[in-house]
Amino acid sequence: MSIQVVIANLVLRWQFKSKGRGPIDVPKVRHMITKAAKRYPAPPAEIKHTPVAAKGASGLCAAEWLSVDNPQRTVLYFHGGGYFFCGLDTHRPVCAYLAKSAKARVLSVDYRMAPENIFPAAVDDAVAWWKELLSQGISPKSVVFAGDSAGGGLALACLVAARDQGLPMPAGALLFSPWTDLSCSGETMKTLADADVMFNPESLPQAATFYLAGQSATHPLASPLFADLKGLPPLMIHASRHEILLSDSTRLHERALQQGLQSEIHLKAKMPHVWPTMVMLPEGRQSLKESSQFITRVTTGA
Template structure:
């Protein structure tokens, strides 16, 4: 964990080209170009479908019987399983879990609650396929982290069995933008401005209440959710989203672990191979997921 690595990552984000008034298509193309990284060689990637939506199946050569549902970030407006193949496949490989990365519908074409509906449909489809809930885990980054938590809430409220656990990286869980770090981390965050985050929220909500629980899970009743691991960097506007989510989960008797790495940005895990903290965080997340999936495999009555 070197200062030079952190400084290089910070400079990479601060020096990224900025295009004035880009179209939505240009934003999506730029996001894909900046973020897309291949997965490790030991992970087979193929196109599939889950819950009526396209998806990528990421299967490590060493995969066991557990299953991971991954939900990508991008402010509910940008991104796809393709843009997040690198981080999802890294997690799949390290956890030795077959992973399905869902191509949920994006705003503004499909505003809230379309993404939550797709997340719930995917979760239900995995159960219908015969995946045991004790062997099923979820993960997501940024908006995908918020969506992972919303999917857990929606599954609980639908009476579905809960999975074994979930990991969220820099989760966006407050679309009211009410966290203090939205102002206190303005200079530290090399990626976002409050105005940029507000634009994503505006697209996604389409005039709906930003405080409703499935849009902003930090305001939700989290009782009955599975164990959570919440990771964030200290140099991000959404730091307080992670902190308050963990506090809310703890208050609602959820087994939760919060880890904040100093002086790294939003979803720093994307810098695996270049930033020691990213690899450390992915290893921690993989251990968390694999331990819980393996516990499900070893449970009484498991085949």
């Protein structure tokens, strides 16, 4: 474990977990995360950054492209943040890194968030962008869905919804510590409550309440862990052995294999939640390189 991870774990435990006890103050959390994102470096010079405005008439939310010259594949990325915070600016570094390492163009989607927009608004936005990419003539075999935490769950829900609507499947899905169970029934919600450096177990049910607004926490498009996964493309899952959402990843991997999917899971000890999105960490960059190899592998020959 690198010294950078040791420091990150200490900072997260002090600044995020300790201050996150009690009722969630949505504006406060958003302000804190937005302020932190302003310190992030701009994308590398070789990465072209192109904002895309929302198009209400066609049902498309805002998004942005991060692309290398002559991209060979496309990544459709959904940011995490419990369905109520984070956005394009917070995830620009990881999307830029994926674009560079996978020789890709990455579309980062600014889907509508709770509590202002409840389920299934985020899923509708995700599927709308998938339909848009297909309408542009992009081969689904050249596309990989990706996301972290809530965005990982959203990427999986988008696959399920798209399949049910008869849309083609992309070549694969890359999931970083995906939140796949909004009922929060995984055993590690309790067993790893102390070990997790980022989350208090009581915070996730609160976030789920914002998003669900009284709807079922086991609805397959809200909690795709409970969905029929048959017909979905290969999955690559990353999760920490010391995060409360570990069970969301391990159970997903097991269910995927049981239902005939190709799935691989990469577990690392002592890592914070969604560490691959933290490009300042050596372990994060290594996981992103492995992820880019997966993206390249499943889209080769598209």
